[in-house]
Every structure is written in C-alpha cells, then in structure tokens.
Amino acid sequence: MAGYLVRRLLLSALTLLMITLFVYVAARVLPGEPTWGEEPQVRPHVDAWLRSVHATESIPRGYAHWLSGMMRLDLGTSIALQPGRRVTELVGEAFPWTLTLGLLSFLTTLLIALPLGTIAAWRPASLAARAGAAGLYLLHALPTFWIALVLQDLLAGRMGLLPVLGTTAGGTGVSPSSWILPTLALSIGSLAFVIRYFRSTLLDSAQASYSRAARARGAGDGRILMGHALANTAVPMISLLGMILPGILGGSVVIESIFALPGLGRLLYRAAAQRDYPVVMGLALLTATATLVATLIADLLYRVADPRVPRAGEREADA
Amino acid sequence: MTAARVGWILLLAIAVTAALAPLLAGARPIVIVTSSGMRLPAVSAMLHPLPDGRPPVPAEPASEILWSLDPPVPHDPLAVDLGQRLRPPGQGHWLGTDELGRDILARLIHASRPSLFVAAIATLISILIGVPLGAAAGYDAGRADMLLSRAIEASLSFPALILLLLLAALAMDGRGAPGADVSLRSLMVVGASVGVARWGVIARYMRGEVLRLRGTDLALASRATGATALRTISRHLVPAGFTPVAVSAAFGAGSAVIAEASLSFLGMGIQPPAPTWGQMIAASGTMGTRYWWMLVFPGAMVALTVASFNLVAEGLRRRASR
Numbered sequence: 001m002a003g004y005l006v007r008r009l010l011l012s013a014l015t016l017l018m019i020t021l022f023v024y025v026a027a028r029v030l031p032g033e034p035t036w037g038e039e040p041q042v043r044p045h046v047d048a049w050l051r052s053v054h055a056t057e058s059i060p061r062g063y064a065h066w067l068s069g070m071m072r073l074d075l076g077t078s079i080a081l082q083p084g085r086r087v088t089e090l091v092g093e094a095f096p097w098t099l100t101l102g103l104l105s106f107l108t109t110l111l112i113a114l115p116l117g118t119i120a121a122w123r124p125a126s127l128a129a130r131a132g133a134a135g136l137y138l139l140h141a142l143p144t145f146w147i148a149l150v151l152q153d154l155l156a157g158r159m160g161l162l163p164v165l166g167t168t169a170g171g172t173g174v175s176p177s178s179w180i181l182p183t184l185a186l187s188i189g190s191l192a193f194v195i196r197y198f199r200s201t202l203l204d205s206a207q208a209s210y211s212r213a214a215r216a217r218g219a220g221d222g223r224i225l226m227g228h229a230l231a232n233t234a235v236p237m238i239s240l241l242g243m244i245l246p247g248i249l250g251g252s253v254v255i256e257s258i259f260a261l262p263g264l265g266r267l268l269y270r271a272a273a274q275r276d277y278p279v280v281m282g283l284a285l286l287t288a289t290a291t292l293v294a295t296l297i298a299d300l301l302y303r304v305a306d307p308r309v310p311r312a313g314e315r316e317a318d319a
Numbered sequence: 320m321t322a323a324r325v326g327w328i329l330l331l332a333i334a335v336t337a338a339l340a341p342l343l344a345g346a347r348p349i350v351i352v353t354s355s356g357m358r359l360p361a362v363s364a365m366l367h368p369l370p371d372g373r374p375p376v377p378a379e380p381a382s383e384i385l386w387s388l389d390p391p392v393p394h395d396p397l398a399v400d401l402g403q404r405l406r407p408p409g410q411g412h413w414l415g416t417d418e419l420g421r422d423i424l425a426r427l428i429h430a431s432r433p434s435l436f437v438a439a440i441a442t443l444i445s446i447l448i449g450v451p452l453g454a455a456a457g458y459d460a461g462r463a464d465m466l467l468s469r470a471i472e473a474s475l476s477f478p479a480l481i482l483l484l485l486l487a488a489l490a491m492d493g494r495g496a497p498g499a500d501v502s503l504r505s506l507m508v509v510g511a512s513v514g515v516a517r518w519g520v521i522a523r524y525m526r527g528e529v530l531r532l533r534g535t536d537l538a539l540a541s542r543a544t545g546a547t548a549l550r551t552i553s554r555h556l557v558p559a560g561f562t563p564v565a566v567s568a569a570f571g572a573g574s575a576v577i578a579e580a581s582l583s584f585l586g587m588g589i590q591p592p593a594p595t596w597g598q599m600i601a602a603s604g605t606m607g608t609r610y611w612w613m614l615v616f617p618g619a620m621v622a623l624t625v626a627s628f629n630l631v632a633e634g635l636r637r638r639a640s641r
Binding site: 011014015016017018019021022023026027030031032033034035137138140141142143144145146149150153245246247249250251253254257258268269271272273275277280281283284287288289291292295 | 465466469470472473474476477478479480481482484485486487488489490491492573577580581584585586587597600603604611614618621622623625626629
C-alpha cells in the first residue's frame with residue numbers, strides 16, 4: 001500500500017506539472033490580441049502580467065520562471081475585472097458560493113438518481129424503465145443552460161414560485177429558496193450520467209456471485225437488489241465524486257452566470273469576457289488541480305475500501 | 320427502423336440543411352431569369368460558411384425579370400426589421416421573429432452551418448492529435464507512455480467548458496466591430512479550441528486499444544514480416560483498434576455541438592453577426608418569459624443535433640460489440 005501510495009502521488013505530481021505546462025504554453029502561443037486600453041489604472045497590471053509570464057524569454061525558460069511563482073501560490077493580480085486585486089483574493093471570495101452550489105447539487109443529484117437508478121435496474125426491460133431511458137437520452141442532449149432558462153422561465157417567471165436570480169439586488173442577501181433553481185439546474189446536468197452509472201453498477205452487482213448465491217437460496221429479485229446488490233455498489237460509487245466534479249465545476253460557469261451567483265463560474269465567465277488573463281489562467285489551474293486531487297482521493301479511498309483491486313490493473317488505471 | 324438509422328437520417332437531414340442553407344432561407348433568389356440570361360444569386364452564397372450580411376445583390380429592374388424563384392423561407396437571417404420585432408410564429412414568419420425582427424427560421428437554418436462546421440473541425444483535430452499520441456503511448460508501454468499518459472490525464476483534468484473558455488479567451492481578439500470576418504475568425508478559433516480540448520479522450524481510447532493489440536498475433540505477424548514499428552502501428556494496430564475511437568469521436572461530435580452552443584451562449588463563441596443557436600438562446604434569456612419561440616426552437620435544434628450524433632455513436636458501438 002505504501003509503495004502504491006508513493007507511486008500514485010508521484011504520478012499525480014507529474015500530471016499537475018503537465019497541467020501547468022498546458023496553461024502556460026496556451027498563454028504564450030495563442031494569438032489573441034486583446035484591447036485592454038492604455039488607461040493609467042490598467043496598464044501597470046498588464047505589464048505586471050507580462051512580467052509574470054516572462055513574455056520576453058523563450059518558452060522553456062519563461063515556463064521555469066513562471067512555475068516558481070506558481071509554487072508560491074502566486075497567481076498574480078487581476079487586469080480587467082478589479083485591476084490590482086490578487087487573483088487568490090477574488091477566488092477566495094467566490095469559492096464559498098460555488099462550494100455551496102456544488103454540494104447542494106451533488107446531494108440533489110444523488111437524491112434523485114439513486115431511487116431512479118434502482119427502479120431502472122429493478123426491471124430493466126419494463127416499459128417504465130425504457131421510457132425513463134429515452135427521457136434521459138433527451139435530457140442528455142439538451143444543453144444545461146437551456147434547461148436552466150426553461151426552469152427559470154416556468155418556475156420563476158410564469159408561476160412565480162421561486163426567485164428568478166440566486167442573489168438579491170447587489171449580491172448581498174440570499175434567501176434559502178433562491179438556491180433551489182440553480183441547484184436543480186446544475187443537478188440536471190449530471191443526472192443522466194449518474195443514473196446510468198448507478199444503474200449499470202447495480203446491474204453488475206446483481207449478476208455477481210453473491211447475488212447468484214442469494215438467488216440459489218431462494219431470494220427474490222427485490223431481496224437480491226435491496227439486500228445484496230445495493231450494499232455492494234457503495235465502493236464503485238466512491239469513484240463518482242472524481243467523475244462528476246469536472247461537470248459540476250464546468251456547469252457552474254453557465255448556471256452562476258444565468259442566476260447571477262457570484263461564484264467561481266461567474267468569475268471565470270466575466271474574466272474571460274474581459275480577457276482578464278491572470279484570473280482565467282488561475283481558475284483553469286485551480287479547477288484542473290481540484291479534479292486531479294478529487295480523482296486521486298477517490299482512487300485511494302477505493303483502494304482502502306476494496307483492497308482486492310488487482311496490482312496488474314495499475315497500468316490500466318494510469319490512463 | 321433501428322435507433323441508429325434514425326440518428327443517421329436526422330444527421331443527414333441536418334447536414335443537407337446546413338449545406339443548402341442559402342437555398343432554403345435568404346433574401347437572394349435562387350434563380351433569376353431576365354431577357355439577357357439567367358443568374359443564380361443564392362448558389363454563390365453556398366460557398367461561404369457564414370452569411371455575409373451584405374444586402375442582396377442590386378437586382379435588375381423588376382420589369383426585366385421574367386421569372387425568379389425565391390428560397391422557401393424568403394428572409395435574410397441577418398436582416399433587421401424593427402417593425403416586425405418579437406412576432407409570434409404565424410403567417411410570414413413561421414417560427415416568429417426575434418428582438419430585432421429577424422426571422423427565427425432563417426436564423427435556425429443558417430446557424431446549423433457553424434454548429435456542424437465546429438463539430439467537423441473539432442472532431443478532425445482531436446483525431447489528428449489524439450490518435451498518433453495515443454497509439455505511440457500504447458505501443459511504447461514504457462517511459463514515453465508514462466509521460467504521454469500524464470499529459471492525457473492532465474488534459475482530462477480540466478473541466479471542458481473551463482478549458483474552452485481559457486483557449487477562446489487567449490485565442491480571440493478583444494471586442495472589435497462585429498463583421499463577417501470577425502465571425503469567420505471566431506469560427507476557426509472555436510473549432511480548434513473544441514478539438515484541442517478533447518484530444519485526450521481520443522488518445523485514451525487509442526492507447527488502450529493499441530496496448531491491448533500490441534501483444535496479439537496481429538502485431539507479432541506484422542513484425543515477423545519485417546515491418547517497422549511505425550508501419551505496424553499505422554497499418555495494422557490503429558485500423559484494428561479504431562472502432563472505440565470512432566464511437567468516441569461520434570459522441571465527441573455531439574459534445575462539440577453543445578460546447579459551441581455553450582461558448583456562443585456565453586458570448587465567447589462565434590461572434591455576431593453570424594447566427595448561432597447558442598446566441599439565439601442567450602438572446603431569449605435577456606428578453607424574459609413571454610417570447611417562448613425564441614427559447615424553444617434553438618434549444619430543440621441543439622437537442623436534435625446532439626441526439627442524432629449520440630444515436631449514431633451508439634449504433635457504431637452496438638455494431639462493434641456484435
């Protein structure tokens with residue numbers, strides 16, 4: 001286990017290095033020429049950014065220098081959104097919003113997906129399961145932002161049941177009910193994936209030897225599913241967090257923009273629109289790192305929960 | 320009729336719509352016959368990927384036109400008509416008009432072009448990067464594989480939309496005056512960005528297949544005949560293991576459509592004046608709830624296109640596993 005842990009950590013560190021390399025090379029080679037203007041309050045911050053990416057040096061040398069700044073967690077200062085403020089400060093202010101939204105929508109996704117996935121696995125060939133699968137298919141093909149707008153239109157606009165935006169004017173006060181729409185909209189984005197994943201895990205589990213043994217003892221479908229298969233899906237479900245975190249982070253960009261929640265997604269959207277490169281690069285680095293760490297933790301937990309994971313499988317797990 | 324066939328037919332219909340867009344919707348007649356000859360104004364527009372926004376070619380005096388054939392939707396997708404703004408679906412404008420009085424149906428038809436164009440470019444780029452790197456990693460299975468696998472893992476760590484916003488923000492110029500060339504340039508940027516953001520998925524499948532095949536008799540036989548590693552990979556292992564890659568590429572084309580729509584929705588995708596489904600949905604979002612036709616139809620087009628790509632992908636997968 002210790003050997004595996006060390007190896008896994010080293011590999012992840014290397015991946016993290018690759019993530020920073022991607023972001024740096026993208027910043028250096030891509031051809032955009034933004035017009036930030038020559039205003040005296042903007043120019044120094046543009047220059048500071050150009051210095052921080054070492055724009056005058058060759059790419060390998062510049063990367064090495066830039067990386068040493070990143071090691072000190074110095075993501076630079078904002079150019080356009082709030083000129084001169086540290087990116088880490090902006091991220092710190094936005095993070096609690098995205099954390100809340102992400103946790104709420106993760107829980108909501110599980111609350112909806114687990115019962116539906118169980119029903120789908122109960123009688124896979126039934127009409128209800130097939131209709132459900134077709135519905136999921138359509139849901140999967142619709143962009144999250146479209147679903148969010150329709151929910152906003154129907155529940156907040158036409159029926160007036162819920163607040164239209166996530167925050168009240170000025171972004172200060174929040175009522176609990178204003179979280180409902182953004183949470184729902186974000187959950188629907190990963191719902192189809194989670195239901196399918198859970199259903200197939202449950203079906204695999206219902207075919208496993210312990211389930212067949214239970215069937216041989218005379219247990220019925222329901223008893224096998226609830227008493228044997230369900231408990232054994234707990235371990236595979238650990239992987240889920242790492243799998244849907246990118247979806248939640250990416251989805252937060254459109255959802256927070258639509259519902260005016262001042263989280264990381266909206267910060268990224270506004271920064272991209274104004275070509276605030278330090279903020280965009282910082283957020284890309286942080287979200288990719290978060291995904292990497294979540295996957296790593298999920299893998300390690302999986303290993304602790306299920307020590308049978310074969311050694312030979314490690315190569316495959318590398319990709 | 321199988322689901323996959325439905326997917327292929329839908330996809331074909333959307334592709335034909337995109338290819339023939341200027342013949343289906345536009346202010347330029349398809350055929351004009353005058354005493355001095357015949358002209359085909361809409362046909363020349365088919366070569367341009369995006370509508371150019373120029374007013375229709377100054378036509379001959381009406382008295383000289385002997386016969387002309389207009390497109391079935393006789394509205395230019397860019398033509399602003401403030402007297403006709405926010406009309407619900409009905410006579411004259413079958414699917415209604417938007418906040419500037421532009422015909423929704425004409426815009427939907429023309430917006431199918433950038434959407435499919437991005438899907439095509441992105442899929443091509445992700446295959447061109449992903450297949451060689453994935454195949455090299457899988458065949459090597461040593462130190463180079465370890466590094467390439469880290470690169471694949473790194474590219475897959477970025478939430479897709481966030482990586483796209485990073486690439487689009489870095490590759491696109493600041494907001495200039497909108498024009499046909501700005502639209503065209505942003506089309507290229509979006510296509511390339513979506514392709515670059517997805518190469519890791521293709522590479523991962525290709526690596527897995529080549530890793531599986533390199534120990535088989537197929538690879539052994541190829542090497543035994545004296546083929547070089549490059550030839551073994553490119554002539555035997557990649558073709559033999561291409562099915563999972565093709566399935567993933569077809570799913571990828573569907574997610575490229577969503578990615579393009581998301582970027583356009585956020586204003587970071589294909590720039591106006593060229594119409595895109597994402598922009599149209601964004602416009603409806605700012606207009607409030609009464610104008611449902613501005614929201615429903617472009618959303619339906621995205622869903623239809625994505626669902627048909629997904630159906631095709633699943634058909635490929637099912638055929639391979641038989």
